Amino acid sequence: MLFNTVQYLIFLPIVVLIYYILPPKVRYVWLLGASCYFYMQWNKVYLLLLLFCTIVTYTGGRLIERFKDEHRQSGRKGLNNKKLYLIVCIVLNLGVLFFFKYFSWGVSMLNRVLSAVHAGEITWGMSIVLPVGISFYVLQSLGYLIDVYRGDIYAEKNFIRYALFVSFFPQLVAGPIERSKNLLVQLHEAHGFQYENVRKGAILILYGLFLKVVIADRAAIVVNTVYEDSAGYPGFFILIATVLFSIQIYCDFYGYSTIARGSALLMGIRLMDNFDAPYYARSVREFWRRWHISLSGWFRDYLYIPLGGSRKGTARKEYNRMVVFAVSGLWHGASLSFLFWGLLNGMGQVAEDLAENIKKRLGNPHMQKAVCFSKKLCQTLCTFGFVTLAWMFFRASGLKDAFLILRDMCSCMNWTILFDGSLYELGVARGPMNMLLMAIVALFAVDYLKYKGHDVAELFLKQDWWFRTVIIMAMTFITLLYGCYGTLYDTTQFIYFQF
């Protein structure tokens, strides 16, 4: 069940309505049932996998808690057992993730090596379908386990509540990867009906749908047209398509996260914001603090810091960073292009660090110079340019393909296509294309407010009733008029569902 479907728009109000009708004590049971139903719409069998990961981490958490007490009483033995259970649970969970996500790829890579050395190939006929959301719920449950191990939280005793924490439907299939300290705690609370939450939740859902069906799916038409025939659309066509892909992937994922936040808020549950105006970032490092925040935070807390973080010198810090981004790339997909994309982002940050160090050494440390607007703009554009270039490797169907597209992009300087109407021949007619551009402008305007620290939804709700009505109606009808939905279009999946 996708968020941008009629099915979900029927499912959600029913879930919310019954949620508030039921007594607070049993609401989490209802939410778990609804979440299971939601997940089963993709694949009923894979619900067992979700159950497996839930049981493993739940039991692991309980055992770690038990041995934590033992550790307090008897010292070393308890600590060893605690660590052992943590390792067993991590291995089991990551084992599942590796098998479903990387096994086939691993075999094919191995075969490549074997064929290169003229050794016999491994035959593997089984086709593995990646369970939706596996990368998200595995990380979320591992995060919980590590938190219990570290003593940051107590292990959840109620299995159903814990199962809901792992499978809460708004964030089950594509995050945000919630922390137990935020979500699990909220699942203990009784959330009474609050008009303000419903109002804000509805606004977030509407805005999320706008981002997804008006911008992301429309931009996808142009991107797919060009990327599927990059030789036929060289130079500026690819450049424009790549820029649009940057917008597409942002609106696709941000749209999903916003609908997820809005859906949860209808039930009084606050999920974390996964994006914070990332394209206003002035450095790659800042971009990653603003993009997919829940994943960046997860890698920071559970991988980068345990590796040593920045505590062991500059070289080790940069090494750790590269490791994190390599893992992040592979987390997105079992492909060399994803790995390269991750490493490219890591290298960008390493380069920024080096440049900063050199600048520090050369410059006068006592002189504090205010950064002017033009410099900020330049930094923002450079960061956007770098990130967009990296997205090319993310979008291409393989590493080789990405370099071919890059070559095609540099093959000619046909900048005149920007003005001669050629852009209207990429699958999106003049009217919808103009609307797409206007919607992108609106997106950046909203993001600017966010960048300046405003809670845009709150700010919006403080406005005059008429103003709000005009904006809501405009957003609704632009979505209905220009959105990609219905029999004229294939409902496009959210890009991040594949991870």
Next chain:
Amino acid sequence: MKWFRRIARIMARVLIFCVVLSGLNYIYVDVPPWERILWHNFYQSEGKIDNLYLGSSHVYYDIDPFLMDELNGQYNFNLSTSGQVMNGTYYLLREADKHNDLSHVYIELYYGRNTGGDGDRVTQEPWFNWQNTDCMKWSVNKILYMLSITNDVENYIDLLIPFSRYREHLGDYEYIKSTIETKVSGEYQYVDEFEEYLDKGFRYSEIVYKAEDRAFKRNQTLGENPMAQSCELYLRKAIEYCQKENIPVTLFISPMYNLQPVSAGNYDNYINQIKGIAAEYGLDFYDFNLAKDAYLPIQKLEYFRDVDHLNSAGAEVFTQFFHKVVTGDARQNQKYFYDSYAQKLQSLEPEVYGIHYWKSGSETFMNVASNRDSGMEYRIVITPDEFSGREPYVVQDFCENKEFTITDGNGICTVEYRIKNDPDIVHIVEVAFK
């Protein structure tokens, strides 16, 4: 007070939403002129209709309600719409019954609309149903009809927000202008160069089927019990509805030019299935494709508009015979018809009706549509389209083979045929294929 204000504001927004939605529907939804005038006419006839004729375009071309009025002295109306599928028939029947005191219902069962689609025929090509729902007045019946159009929840949006189906015209001001002009003018008309809407759901056509057009692009071959399950379900619902409301119902199939039933493979499979359903409910069923030439001499090009629709001259001939049959004694009627389509073909003189064909990739698979499986010989010559620059060529000299494959997409196919034992008399059929 706070809650009252909140509810009032929500209601105000809902109202604004509905007003804007109606406005967009008004400027974007462009109902085909035929359905627009038909439904307008139908609601104008409220309370008058005695005999109702349901079905696809076959009905509105073939049954002349004015002639029928004269013949039976009642008010006859064709509530037939392009491509009407069986769920449409059922809900249109209910709509007509709600607004009229019906004395008789006639349901036409053209095989092309009731077969294929892997059993689920009624949810395919939804626009044939939308054109009705866009014109019908709001009622529970309309809502149920809308829900029957799709089995995919995702398509509900197309029904609830009709303008969303016309979004390819976004920003097309000429289109919007013409839609508004049509609606503002309040004109209800359907006029073509050779065709016209003549009230009561009748399309008067002066078009005559040309001999060279007898190349039929075949869409299916009928197997055992070929009627789609969903169509059978709604046919049964329609029959049961009529029986519950004590409205006599008759099933029939309009005459087609022989080329079409011949190209359907075993057309008798379809007839037998309908016969079975009719017998189950104790209904009269007449397939006028089985009518004997002596009683219904309709198999002439001058009576047809195209391969499966009659023109006004044909409608006049057919309507009279139709009236004679449906008002006659069922036993007596048996003499007018052959028992099966195969029997009819055998009883006719050997003849080629044209060709039927289908395309796959660059290949065109052709069949000679004759009324004999053996005993006839055919010589085939293909004259490719003049733009191809290719010369005419002989596909086969006289032989019994009826199937052949060519690589030309357009051109003229000449079939010379003769009876195997009588090689001196040769007939020629020349048709254009595209």
